[in-house]
Amino acid sequence: MIFFLGLQVRLDSSGILIHQSNVVDDILAKFKFDDCKAANTPMATRPVMTFDEDGTAVDHTLYRSMISSLIYLTASRPDIMFVGCQCARYQANPKLSHLHAVKRIFRYLKGRPRLGLWYNLVYFAYAQI
Template sequence: MKRKFEMSSLGEMTMFLGLQAHQNNQGILIHQSKYVHDVLAKFSMTNSKSIDSPIAERLLLTEDPEGSFVNHTLYRSMIGSLMYLTASRLDIMFAVCQCARYQANRKLSHLTVVKRIFRYPKGDPKLGLWYPRDSNFD
């Protein structure tokens, strides 16, 4: 990168825009474990149990006309936090996008699914993107 860009070396990169990078001689792991812990604390979910999947199998979210409304600021904040987490956690992308569709008409049933998504990365916060040293991508 020094050949293409004017820059100074501050040592090995460990954090960039909230993404943590761990480098070794086998490759680079990019994850957001600190962000996972911070966002769980922000939404008072640090004591919640972790789960094995971000969304229930064959879950079909609907508008839920009979359900009770939830705070729009809380719901949108939670969705925004999860959207940022998808930068390194592609495994939650589908579930987050399903819930994001109901930001204008959010109900308690939708918030329950969002909270489930938060419990999923708690089980393995260091899961992220692995780039092996010998990969051939440019």
């Protein structure tokens, strides 16, 4: 098995790697982030995200499409789970500050497209019954 529901699976003698690098590349191309500058972290430490009542409204469809792409990636990318869910809280009334936060996640993905879940087979050998 190499591909399963968008997940790429690589098995070798030391473990199993599950990643979605092809999906990351497709998402970055879809939203035109394939030539952007990479970010080191998926979320800025400050300012904390709020509802931003006075902010400029953005296109709901674009925002929701970006969020759904991020949530799909969380199957193999726990590093973006928290920030993706934080941004998903503002889907009903997204503002420009929320869109900037989502764009930062995409820039983070640009810098680290090949991350995934590693399962070491040594640990699973002891778990067999």
